Amino acid sequence: MRGVPPLPPAGNPRGRPVTGLVADVPPPDAGAWTCPAPLRDSPTVVMGHGGGGALSAELVEHLFLPAFGEAADAGLGDSAVVAVAGARLAFTTDSSVVRPMWFPGGSIGELAVNGTVNDLAMAGATPLVLSTAFVLEEGTALADLGRIAEAMGVAARSAGVRLVTGDTKVVDRGSGDGVFVTTAGIGVLADGVDIRPERSAPGDVVIVSGDLGVHGIAVLSCREGLAFGTAVESDTAPLHGLVAAMLATGADVHALRDPTRGGLAASLNEIGRAAGVGIVLDERRIPVPGEVADACGLLGLDPLEVANEGKLVAMVPDADADRVLEAMRRHPHGHGATVVGTCVADHPGMVVARTGLGGTRVVDLPVGEQLPRIC
C-alpha cells in the first residue's frame, strides 16, 4: 500500500446539508466494516480517489485501514520495510492504469516496472525481484500486449531486476480498458539505511533531482480531448542507482519520495505531515522546464502538482547537502539536482512557497484529479 499521511478527522462539524445522494443510493452496509466517520461527498468511488491527493488518503484512512483492522500494519513510506530472517526487505506494489497506454517517451510497460522499482528505491533498498499481474480486456490486440511486455522486459533489464512471477486474467469486453498492469517488488536494505518521511527534521534541505512536471504533461498532451503539441517526453526512469550514489557519500539521507501522482506538492505535504515539520520552498529555484510551464499555463495546472516518473525529492541534513548534490549531479538521472527549500519548525505539516515576486503562498495537498480549467 502506498503510504498516506493522516488527515484531520472527517465529519460534518457545522451541520452542512450533505449531498442528497445518500437518499438515492443504499448506504454502504455498516456491518461490513467499521468506519470511524462517513466518507464525505460520495457513496461511490470517484476518479479523485485514485489521484494521489486528499481523496486517496481519505479512502485509505477511512475505509481500508478500519476494514483491515489489526491486520493492517502500513507505514507512511512508498515501501514497507520488513525484517525477515535477519535481513531487512522493502516490499511494495503498484498498479498502472495510465491512458493512453503509449505516450511520448514511454508506455504503461516502463511505468509498471519503474514505478515499483522507484517505490523500493525511496526506502533506500536495492530492488531485486518483481511480480507482474495483467488484467486484460477481451479483444485487446496481442500485438499491443506484446509491445507492453517488451517494454517491461527492457525496463527490468535496464533496472537490473528480475520478473519472477506473474498472473494473467481476462475480463469481458467493456469491463476493462485494454491493459492494466500490477507489479509488486522486493528489495533489500543495507545495514544502517533508515530512510522514512518521519525522519525529516527542521534544518533539512529539500533537494529535487531535476526538471519537474514532464511526465504528466507528456501524458496529458496526447490524451483524448486534450491533445496539444509539445516536445516534452516522459521522464520515466529507475532511480535506485541515483539513490545508491547519494547513500555512497555517507550522507544521512532522512527521507526520499518519487513525486508521482499529485507531484511535488503531494510528496512534500505527505513528508511534512508525517514528520511534523514545516517546509518552505523558494519558487524561483524549483526547476520547471519552459514547455511544462507553458502547458500548465495553458491548461490552468500547477507544475508542482503534475506527476513525475523519474524524479525524486530528498530531505537531507544541511551539513550533508553539498556532497549529496555533487553525487546526484554526476549521475545521469540527477544532473539537474538542486536545492529548492528547507524544513522548518514553524507551521508543522504545512508547505509554503516564497513566490518569485516576494510574496508567500501555501502549497496544498492536491484534492483529487487535476482538472483543466475553463478559461
Next chain:
Amino acid sequence: MRYLEEFADPDLARRLLDRIHATVTRPWAIMEVCGGQTHAIIRHGIDQLLPDGVELIHGPGCPVCVTPLESIDRALAIAGRPEVILCSFGDMLRVPGSREDLFGVKSRGGDVRVVYSPLDALQLARTNPDRQVVFFAVGFETTAPANAMTVHQADRLGIGNFSLLVSHVLVPPAVAAVLSSPSCRVDALLAAGHVCSVMGTGAYGPLAERYGVPIVVTGFEPLDILEGLRQAVDQLESGRHELVNAYPRAVPAEGNRAARALLREVFEVTDRTWRGIGVITASGWRLSERYRGFDAELRFEVGGIDAVEPAACRSGEVLQGLIKPDECGEFGRACTPRTPLGATMVSSEGACAAYHRYRRPGTPGDVR
C-alpha cells in the same frame, strides 16, 4: 509559446511596485473583475506587496462560480440519461448541484467527458451518431465565441445529435450591478482583459463615467496586474475616472470583429441568474431563434428544474466583494474544496478556493 516568464520578471515587478508605493497617499479599494486575476494575485502574493491601505476586492468574474445552481442541476439531469454524452470543461465537474456533482453522475455510469474545446464535443457527436452529445456551455464572453462557432458548424454540417446547454453570462451588466449596489465600496476596477479581447472596450467607458470610477483593462500575468494597479492608483490619486487599456498587446478597442459578428448571429441577450447574486437583467446569452433547435434545455425538457442555494453559503457577498472569503464563518470549516458549499470554493478561479489553497490563518501568507 512563450511570454510567461517575461511577464513575471521580479526586477520589473519591483520597479512597478516602487512606483505604486510612491504614488499612493491614502487607502483605496480596487476590484479585479476576473477570477483569473484573483488567482494570479493570491498565487503570487501580489496583495501582500501593495502599500498599506490599498485593498484588492475580488470580483464576480469566475464563470464556474456564477453558473446558477439550476443550470448545474439541469446538466446533472441530462448527464444521467443513458443516450447522452455530456461534455464539459474540467472544472465544472466538481461544482456541486443541489444533490451531487457531475463526478457523482459519472461514477454511477453517466457518460461525462472533459473536453478542452467545444469543437471536440462536436467531433464526438460525429463519431457517435447513435448518441446525443451535449456541451455544457458556461462562461463569459471569452468562451462564447468557440461555443457559437460549434453551433454554427453543427448547423452547417447538419449534425442533429449535438446540442448546447447554455449558461453564458456577460461582464458589463454584472459590473454595473456591483457598482450600483448601495454597499459598494469599489474605488477603481481592473477590467477582465480576455473578455475585452473579444468584445472590445466600448462598454466600459460609459460605466467609468456613470459611476465615477477609473476602469483599467488589465491582463493576467503578474506584471500585467501590477501595471493595471499602477494605472488605477495614478488615476485615483489625480482624481480622474477614465477607461484606459493597460493590456493593448491582447485587446484592440473594437475587440474581435469576426467573433462579435458570430456571437450576434448565434446568441441573443437574456436575463440570467448569477449564483450567489440573483437575477441580473440582460446579463446573459441564450441561443437565438435561428439556432434554438440546438438548445439542450428544450431538447431534454429540463427548463422546469429549479434550485435553492444552501443558506450557509455567503458566496454572493464574496462575489460582490462585500466580504473576503476568510471572513465567512464556514470558510475552512464546513466549506473546503473537498466539501464546497458554493462554487467559489470549487473553481480554480474562485476567490474562496484561491484563499483556501494559498492562504491560511497563521501562515506567512496571512496578511491580516
